[in-house]
Amino acid sequence: MAPKKQCTSRVSWEQLDPDLLRIISKKLCDISSFVCFRAVCKRWRAVTSLSDPPPQFPWVIDWPKAKSSGELESVFRFYSINSRKTHAFVVPHAYIFGPSDGSVLIYERDRSDKECQSFLNPLAWRERFVPLEVPVDNTVRPIRLARNLIQNVEPALFYEENAHYILCFWQSVKNKWAGVRVPRLKTVVFYDHKFFVTDDEINYTRIRVIDESTGAVLSYLPPPTDNFYHGYLIATDDGLLAVEVIRSIAVIPYLKIDLEECQFEVYRLENYPQNPHWTKLRGIGDLMLFLDQQNGFSLKASDFGGFKGNCIYFITAGKKWPKRGSEHVIARFDIESNKTERIPAPAWLGRRFFERQAAWFMPTLL
Numbered sequence: 001m002a003p004k005k006q007c008t009s010r011v012s013w014e015q016l017d018p019d020l021l022r023i024i025s026k027k028l029c030d031i032s033s034f035v036c037f038r039a040v041c042k043r044w045r046a047v048t049s050l051s052d053p054p055p056q057f058p059w060v061i062d063w064p065k066a067k068s069s070g071e072l073e074s075v076f077r078f079y080s081i082n083s084r085k086t087h088a089f090v091v092p093h094a095y096i097f098g099p100s101d102g103s104v105l106i107y108e109r110d111r112s113d114k115e116c117q118s119f120l121n122p123l124a125w126r127e128r129f130v131p132l133e134v135p136v137d138n139t140v141r142p143i144r145l146a147r148n149l150i151q152n153v154e155p156a157l158f159y160e161e162n163a164h165y166i167l168c169f170w171q172s173v174k175n176k177w178a179g180v181r182v183p184r185l186k187t188v189v190f191y192d193h194k195f196f197v198t199d200d201e202i203n204y205t206r207i208r209v210i211d212e213s214t215g216a217v218l219s220y221l222p223p224p225t226d227n228f229y230h231g232y233l234i235a236t237d238d239g240l241l242a243v244e245v246i247r248s249i250a251v252i253p254y255l256k257i258d259l260e261e262c263q264f265e266v267y268r269l270e271n272y273p274q275n276p277h278w279t280k281l282r283g284i285g286d287l288m289l290f291l292d293q294q295n296g297f298s299l300k301a302s303d304f305g306g307f308k309g310n311c312i313y314f315i316t317a318g319k320k321w322p323k324r325g326s327e328h329v330i331a332r333f334d335i336e337s338n339k340t341e342r343i344p345a346p347a348w349l350g351r352r353f354f355e356r357q358a359a360w361f362m363p364t365l366l
Helices: 018-026 031-038 042-046
Strands: 059-062 075-080 086-090 094-100 103-109 115-121 126-129 141-143 156-161 164-171 176-183 185-191 194-200 205-211 217-221 232-236 239-245 264-270 277-280 287-291 296-300 311-321 325-334 339-343 359-361
Touching (some): 031 042, 156 185, 164 194, 185 232, 311 359
Parallel strands (some): 287 311
Antiparallel strands (some): 059 075, 059 359, 075 086, 185 194, 194 205, 232 239, 287 296, 311 325
């Protein structure tokens, strides 16, 4: 009997069906894998687009450590919970203030030795400069503008000036930056072309609504509870949410905490603007909320395989380490079970004295 001939035909990966390639590209959970996928060949690159990457689970950004000279290192590290990978980016001669969606706010010296401030996307290496009248110091804070709801929105920030805060944002109608003075700003969110700003006066807390196009104050809203000083406002597809931290460990760093005691309450703004009021929610369904020291935002769990909705992800500081400061902790609060669990994080995250907390970062190639 003649021996069977072995099949010598091979399927070229380059010739895979375009529809199959698109399905594969949408399953890539890490944006670095998506970049490598597009770099394989022209055909693979042609079936994908930088403007339509697979949904990316947020990364955690860690502040650079201080050198013995007092200067900061220019290497910034990012941790992906989804892939458990660490990504590092070098930004020479720059100081970082914090993330805002897919950018980080930095200031550096240009070739003429002048200090300049900009939002930098470390993946696309694209800069957007901010107004020169904004001070270059550590009182400046970026604002997250709900990237999952609004596209191509210029970043916003606020800074402290004497006893007030200045909210700076881009007015697309007038094609210029605008500044609005607000007292004791605590949290701010962009929703329905308006800024909702929580400020805390001496005797009361209220939420002022500022029009994006004019900068005028449209109205004032009461907070969901009398103890909303450490709360968050979050824009979602289902409306404007308010999250109250029952124990303020998510906003007060460097405390020895017990994660089992972490609890949150969620409210939704109803019937705005006719008769606005807050309704306490028993759950948030498919939504996942993300909180750090400064900002909050939402994503849908159904966009990510293996992740559960009705949860709140947050970053705080854990037990103190002798002579090394506090350990940053990534945790998840399950609203249905009312329980908190810790999420594995790399050893390099945190463990230092009195530096800004780690924060969420949305990786994007745009």
